[in-house]
Amino acid sequence: MYLELSFDLGAVDSQAAEGACWACGASALTFVDARDDAVNHPTKSGPTCEANSSPLDKTPYFVGTPVNHPTKSGPTCEANSSPLDKTPYFVGTPVLEPAPGEFRLWPRTRLRCLFAGECDAPAIARALGAALGLDPMSIEVRAVADRVWEREWLEHFHAMRFGHRLWICPRHERVSAPGAVVVALDPGLAFGTGDHPSTALCLTWLDAHLAVGARVIDYGCGSGVLALAAAKLGAGEVHCFDIDPQALCAARENAAANGVTREVQVHEHAGTLPPAADVVLANILSGPLCALAPRFASLLRPGGEIVLAGLMQHEVEDVTGAYAPCFDVAPFGESDGWVGLAGRRH
Numbered sequence: 001m002y003l004e005l006s007f008d009l010g011a012v013d014s015q016a017a018e019g020a021c022w023a024c025g026a027s028a029l030t031f032v033d034a035r036d037d038a039v040n041h042p043t044k045s046g047p048t049c050e051a052n053s054s055p056l057d058k059t060p061y062f063v064g065t066p067v068n069h070p071t072k073s074g075p076t077c078e079a080n081s082s083p084l085d086k087t088p089y090f091v092g093t094p095v096l097e098p099a100p101g102e103f104r105l106w107p108r109t110r111l112r113c114l115f116a117g118e119c120d121a122p123a124i125a126r127a128l129g130a131a132l133g134l135d136p137m138s139i140e141v142r143a144v145a146d147r148v149w150e151r152e153w154l155e156h157f158h159a160m161r162f163g164h165r166l167w168i169c170p171r172h173e174r175v176s177a178p179g180a181v182v183v184a185l186d187p188g189l190a191f192g193t194g195d196h197p198s199t200a201l202c203l204t205w206l207d208a209h210l211a212v213g214a215r216v217i218d219y220g221c222g223s224g225v226l227a228l229a230a231a232k233l234g235a236g237e238v239h240c241f242d243i244d245p246q247a248l249c250a251a252r253e254n255a256a257a258n259g260v261t262r263e264v265q266v267h268e269h270a271g272t273l274p275p276a277a278d279v280v281l282a283n284i285l286s287g288p289l290c291a292l293a294p295r296f297a298s299l300l301r302p303g304g305e306i307v308l309a310g311l312m313q314h315e316v317e318d319v320t321g322a323y324a325p326c327f328d329v330a331p332f333g334e335s336d337g338w339v340g341l342a343g344r345r346h
């Protein structure tokens, strides 16, 4: 059993609030949009508890000093340049990814803190109130039953079709549609079930365009959902890479569960990815996508295809510009404000 104490941040400094909660013995903290909280939990019934809620879910607002953007400087097409240490910034474009050390909040932010086991809620509320200048009575308290939180969302994950024949299906379900190409998926703690519009765009592209026998790279593979889809659709070899070890682990497990370990290779380092790929898939975010353009140029054969997702409509121009030296990319689809770009290597 856990106790959850929650309060609107108001004028309280977020870091001070965080520090006070840790000092009172909190075992987990979650900043949430108070407006969502009011909609989702009008009777204070149960947290969504996304301690690591994705920046993809919604556009947060800046607090504190805005980032200064130096002059636009897109990457060039040099295969051996190191793109990652010179992430470009673009003038006049909202930057969705937080800068190092930057902490973004909503106009009305609520802090939820979880306390494990037996604890004295009124005493904690008084201590927090004293430390942060809050009325202890304004701090809400409720009991939260212990659950396997990282598995809770699976209740909402069901088989989905992309394009004509490609299905992503949780491992506990079955698809019986005639001609269905089925990827059985458990994303573990990694991103990628197909329910995000940018993943859906890439899956739909694969269903429509992937050539049998292609050499594919899934860069930023998350759960491996795109790699597995490519393998099931007939790719000859698929190479995955991600900077998140959880993602590599999930991709490996999902490849084994789908019987495609021969086709799908998971790379721990980008440096071992093979050159001369026919297709590179990258569903990341606009900033990394721009920075990675030279690397992708070095991984694709001339005429090879690039599929980019994770960017929003207002970022299309910048990403297209970053790829212009080596690629002809153009939008191929849009969903819920998210845009997919595809094109060929010159």
Ligand SMILES: C[S@@+](CC[C@H](N)C(=O)[O-])C[C@H]1O[C@@H](n2cnc3c(N)ncnc32)[C@H](O)[C@@H]1O
Pocket: 190, 191, 192, 193, 194, 198, 199, 202, 219, 220, 221, 222, 223, 224, 225, 226, 241, 242, 243, 244, 247, 283, 284, 288, 310
């Ligand atoms: C939005 S998820 C996409 C996952 C999956 N490919 C999909 O389409 O659903 C982005 C993934 O890219 C990874 N990522 C972010 N920046 C990266 C980088 N510079 N290099 C490699 N992977 C990166 C993240 O760890 C995350 O797993």
